[in-house]
Amino acid sequence: MRISVPATSANLGPGFDCLGLAVSLKNQVVIRPSKFHSVSLKGEGANNPALKDNNMFISIFNDFYHNLSNKKRFFRFEFFNEIPLSRGLGSSSAVIVSAIASAYAIEGIELERDKLLNLALAYESHPDNITPAVMGGFNVATVQDNEVKYINKHMPRSLKAVIVVPNRPISTQLSRKTLPFKYSKEDTVFNISHSSLLTAAFMSENWEMLKYASQDMVHQKYRMKHMPELFDVQKTALKNGALMSTLSGSGSTLFSIAYNQEANKLEQALKAKFPHFRVFTLDFDNQGVKIEI
Numbered sequence: 001m002r003i004s005v006p007a008t009s010a011n012l013g014p015g016f017d018c019l020g021l022a023v024s025l026k027n028q029v030v031i032r033p034s035k036f037h038s039v040s041l042k043g044e045g046a047n048n049p050a051l052k053d054n055n056m057f058i059s060i061f062n063d064f065y066h067n068l069s070n071k072k073r074f075f076r077f078e079f080f081n082e083i084p085l086s087r088g089l090g091s092s093s094a095v096i097v098s099a100i101a102s103a104y105a106i107e108g109i110e111l112e113r114d115k116l117l118n119l120a121l122a123y124e125s126h127p128d129n130i131t132p133a134v135m136g137g138f139n140v141a142t143v144q145d146n147e148v149k150y151i152n153k154h155m156p157r158s159l160k161a162v163i164v165v166p167n168r169p170i171s172t173q174l175s176r177k178t179l180p181f182k183y184s185k186e187d188t189v190f191n192i193s194h195s196s197l198l199t200a201a202f203m204s205e206n207w208e209m210l211k212y213a214s215q216d217m218v219h220q221k222y223r224m225k226h227m228p229e230l231f232d233v234q235k236t237a238l239k240n241g242a243l244m245s246t247l248s249g250s251g252s253t254l255f256s257i258a259y260n261q262e263a264n265k266l267e268q269a270l271k272a273k274f275p276h277f278r279v280f281t282l283d284f285d286n287q288g289v290k291i292e293i
């Protein structure tokens with residue numbers, strides 16, 4: 001069985017903990033019954049011994065598999081990771097979503113996407129990464145009565161994501177602790193109005209509105225000041241054709257959207273100015289989690 005899950009970019013500026021979309025970097029895992037437990041890891045995290053000895057995917061998979069099945073079986077797990085770890089591209093959501101989905105699939109139990117999303121919520125309480133990881137596309141999501149309520153929309157082929165991935169990881173959990181405990185009425189109103197405008201821009205495909213609507217007062221400046229070069233990445237992106245440029249999740253990746261015909265110029269400008277960072281041009285993913293039996 002093979003399962004793949006896309007990377008995600010959460011917040012999109014003002015939509016803290018509620019807006020997110022999926023891009024075409026993917027983590028894949030192939031799982032086969034085996035005489036003994038074994039793991040192989042390729043791509044992102046392959047040199048990280050913790051991912052072999054204490055792998056979050058395997059522990060979530062085992063929790064679900066043992067609850068669903070009475071059998072004692074061993075598996076071989078082959079991971080092919082494209083999603084950089086702890087760079088604000090939803091690597092932990094991808095692991096959570098794929099581990100739950102594959103435990104059900106290997107037992108031959110059908111799992112609806114909505115149910116998968118709500119099971120994933122127990123491991124990641126903010127829904128802005130898990131929703132696009134499951135559904136693909138652009139998503140507006142909130143949690144009410146322990147359930148994710150969301151609206152999803154496909155992203156068009158006429159746009160690309162251009163991402164700048166710094167070498168430094170940022171733990172989402174630690175980064176959340178650096179944010180203010182309280183916000184002023186002005187900052188709150190600023191973010192409600194910008195997040196609403198941004199949602200309307202995505203839903204109505206009014207791409208020229210993105211640069212106004214994607215401004216934020218509640219998290220980016222607090223997070224980006226720990227890596228001030230990110231302000232320069234954002235400025236360079238906006239000067240070179242980006243329709244919007246925002247911190248991806250809790251960072252350290254900077255995420256930009258550009259028209260197809262502008263994306264190459266944007267990628268080259270970012271590569272030239274930030275040669276020590278990785279720059280990728282990606283399509284958007286409209287499929288979300290994908291299982292092949």
Ligand SMILES: Nc1ncnc2c1ncn2[C@@H]1O[C@H](COP(=O)(O)OP(=O)(O)O)[C@@H](O)[C@H]1O
Pocket residue numbers: 027045051055056057081084085086087088089090091092093095170171172173249250
């Ligand atoms: N491919 C992977 N395999 C196993 N665990 C992973 C993988 N990717 C991420 N993780 C786990 O998720 C953690 C990163 O989560 P987090 O700080 O939320 O970053 P991100 O912004 O990438 O989601 C890692 O420290 C690791 O424990």
Ligand SMILES: N[C@@H](CCOP(=O)(O)O)C(=O)O
Pocket residue numbers: 008010011016017018087088089090091092126128129172176219248249250251
């Ligand atoms: N809304 C969350 C999103 C975290 O995304 P990640 O990809 O960095 O895990 C936040 O801003 O903390």
